[in-house]
């Protein structure tokens with residue numbers, strides 16, 4: 058545990074994980090995730106798809122929480138682990154490895170033994186949505202899982218939000234826990250943006266989606282820099298400790 062605090066309750070996190078995985082609250086997303094899992098795509102036709110919601114993954118005592126949007130239909134919805142087996146993950150894992158937060162630069166399967174250090178990853182919406190676009194109702198229906206997950210991740214000081222959707226989801230989750238930014242209104246998302254919200258520092262990054270990485274909007278250098286900043290904040294006194 059990084060800061061000598063109370064630490065994360067593994068049993069409580071496990072119970073929340075089980076609850077997330079069993080969730081069927083959004084009829085459209087349940088139908089979509091299961092349809093994709095049945096029909097598959099040609100390149101993965103021999104694989105058994107997960108086809109269920111995705112819980113968070115990583116170091117439960119980590120000081121950094123990464124928040125993405127939602128699982129990819131043939132990525133996390135296939136493998137059962139966030140950012141595993143899709144193009145966004147192919148950009149994320151090498152960056153985490155270069156930063157010393159992952160023990161390998163590649164992750165394509167949930168059973169590959171990947172271990173993360175000081176970082177935990179969660180999605181704002183746990184089921185793969187059609188066209189990667191959850192509705193507002195689906196977003197809001199899933200949001201309490203992130204509030205509860207963040208409450209359990211006792212060591213988190215820095216929240217790295219991937220994309221504006223992740224940024225807004227992080228702010229909503231913090232607000233749900235009674236933590237709001239100081240005067241000046243809602244902090245604006247941007248690549249490298251930072252906002253102090255209660256005991257957290259929120260850091261923004263462009264999402265490592267193909268749309269951003271293939272066009273050069275997000276380069277490996279840019280991503281490395283924002284992850285390095287998150288690590289720096291987590292490891293210095295710049296980020297306040299969580300209240301006991």
Ligand code: SF4
Pocket residue numbers: 077080081082083086087110111182183184195198199
């Ligand atoms: S998106 Fe969230 S709330 Fe909706 S079915 Fe999936 S896990 Fe449940």
